[in-house]
Amino acid sequence: MKIDRLLAMTLLLLNRERVSAKELADRFEVSTKTIYRDMETLNQSGIPIVAYQGTSGGFEIMEQYTITRQYLTLNEISAVVAAVKGMNTALDDSNLDTLLEKVKALLHRVDRVDEPEIKMTGVSVRTTNAAEAGPNGRLPGLWEAYFNSNMASDTRIINPEFIYALYTDYESDANGEYTVVIGHEAGDTETEKSNNYNSAVIPASKYLVFTTKKGPVHEVVAQAWGEIWGYFQASSETRAFTGDFELYDARNFDPANAEVQIYIAIK
Template identity: 50%
Template sequence: MNNSNQNQSERWIEVKPAMSIQGVGARTTNEAEAGPLGKIPQLWDRYFQSGLQSQISGDDQAMYALYTEYESDASGAYTLIIGNQTDEVAAAENSDELQQASVPASRYLVFRTRRGPLMEIVPEVWHEIWSYFDQAAEKRSYTGDYERYDMQQFDPANTVVDVYIAIE
């Protein structure tokens, strides 16, 4: 690991079981998000306006941003769902406006951001992720990647985010 980059995130490999995420979603691309018509900021607004964060319960006090249904790779279209972990039964009883996706069990390379402002650290870690996989021995599987936000310690001005990237 190259320690010369002070902004480099902490990394480790973790195996996670399958899970289901329910929330608000949109289909987009990284290219679209780089411009003024990106859908992600409005998707975050919809999540917080929906009141879904108040429904977080159980052992997992977290909010998720799930990247799924990849068209190809980091350059293709994907679906982003911002929501909460749920079980399949509860999900079927909720609003038609909400989307649900299952994340298969997988090996993940986890990138933990430095502590800082949310709007700064998340784009920063994604740029690191894209650069890392340009030359890494690990290969992304594109089966479902997610950002995990610990809501017990959540402060948008000073937070840490774990980004789980599914690998083969």
């Protein structure tokens, strides 16, 4: 039905930065002419969709146009996804596949990338999620140690404008101990030896990239991690626990209005 297609397209555009007419036509099994008519219908209904021409062209919703996805809480959305997955297994209903995709689109925008290995150096600490949830978490002190180190000014650091917070050496999974290393890419192993830094490796891997909303950095990062845990509870994809990292761009960094990318390694 056309209304179902329009709803699915709207959710897809909320979940993706730009989608081509051909991708939409293939996904919904209609012609590109139908896609253009659908976009006109959505525009007339008040959803501001912009069309871009060229090889990288496509459709996207205007950046200024925002709509919260959290009409339901994350746990409620995850519960709906789990229920629909169970129904789909029991009934083998193709309509439930469509519903599942629509509901999962509410969880978070996520990109998939292949990243090469990155050697880095920084300050580190061993901790757990349980410890960080309490009043004596060690990560605030680690960030303080990083900023006090003035590491970014070291001439042997590569791309000092990018700050990495690497989660590595997982004991098991999200419930076990892990090491956090905050620092920079470094090609000179003498850097850490001369400054008492710790070396680490961001593994080459397939990653899902979650982008936080803009806001106070500690709030948006914590919220994004909550959404990440919910995403994997509702997804068939599996975390690798080989190494995950947060990427901060220091060039335009505003702690009160930050946007951070979180890379999660997957199998």
